[in-house]
Amino acid sequence: MATLLHIDSSVFPTDASASRAVTDAFRRTWQEQHPEGTVIHRDLATNPVPHISAHAHTAGFSDPATHTPEQAAAFAVRVQLIEELERADAVLIGAPMYNLTIPSTLKAWLDNVVLFGRTAGEAQSAKGTPITVIASRGGAYGPGTPREGYEYVQNYLSAILADFLGAEVDFIVPELTMAPINPEMADLVPLFEASRERALEEAATKAKQLAQRLAA
Ligand SMILES: Cc1cc2nc3c(=O)[nH]c(=O)nc-3n(C[C@H](O)[C@H](O)[C@H](O)COP(=O)(O)O)c2cc1C
Numbered sequence: 001m002a003t004l005l006h007i008d009s010s011v012f013p014t015d016a017s018a019s020r021a022v023t024d025a026f027r028r029t030w031q032e033q034h035p036e037g038t039v040i041h042r043d044l045a046t047n048p049v050p051h052i053s054a055h056a057h058t059a060g061f062s063d064p065a066t067h068t069p070e071q072a073a074a075f076a077v078r079v080q081l082i083e084e085l086e087r088a089d090a091v092l093i094g095a096p097m098y099n100l101t102i103p104s105t106l107k108a109w110l111d112n113v114v115l116f117g118r119t120a121g122e123a124q125s126a127k128g129t130p131i132t133v134i135a136s137r138g139g140a141y142g143p144g145t146p147r148e149g150y151e152y153v154q155n156y157l158s159a160i161l162a163d164f165l166g167a168e169v170d171f172i173v174p175e176l177t178m179a180p181i182n183p184e185m186a187d188l189v190p191l192f193e194a195s196r197e198r199a200l201e202e203a204a205t206k207a208k209q210l211a212q213r214l215a216a
Pocket of ligand 1: 010011012016017018019020096097098099100101136137138139140177178
């Protein structure tokens with residue numbers, strides 16, 4: 001039975017969050033396909049993981065037998081997060097754009113799980129894992145838009161997840177989510193609505209495809 005690691009990082013609850021609405025749709029389809037499967041849910045907004053510390057960092061590059069109690073405690077947290085990633089057959093990440101990049105809670109999770117010699121570098125223990133990222137944003141940063149050069153979510157996550165971890169990364173991008181509440185974006189509401197519908201459809205399709213692929 002397949003395991004899905006589902007990570008949310010929006011500060012808003014599902015009924016007010018563009019990314020959570022889509023991760024929720026993905027997860028529901030996944031669970032329909034895999035009623036016996038396992039979903040590990042990490043809500044980084046309500047249960048943030050610790051920021052990387054000197055103890056957690058240095059412990060990653062030294063023999064566990066030599067760890068101080070502080071290193072051992074900090075490293076145990078990293079190992080738990082890394083094992084969740086390694087155990088996952090597929091990963092789903094809600095990554096809203098906050099001040100042009102990812103929420104700091106998601107960065108803290110990445111700082112814990114990126115460990116050269118295990119998940120990153122030559123070893124890449126989660127290599128090939130399909131990761132679907134729901135990259136919601138209030139504006140639009142796609143190719144050809146005026147803000148294209150300010151896109152630091154997909155650019156950054158592609159580098160970390162695909163290049164560092166060796167994962168197979170896909171993005172679903174609900175954009176212009178601020179249009180309904182920002183009067184200056186009123187003309188963009190139809191584009192926002194179309195983007196939201198497309199994202200929900202893509203999430204259901206992707207979840208189904210992945211479930212079928214992993215069951216094969
Ligand atoms: C702290 C904060 C910073 C934000 N910064 C940006 C930004 O730089 N660019 C943008 O397009 N939208 C920005 N937004 C809007 C969010 O990207 C938008 O509300 C999106 O729907 C967030 O996904 P969520 O609803 O799942 O949290 C910001 C929102 C918050 C709360």
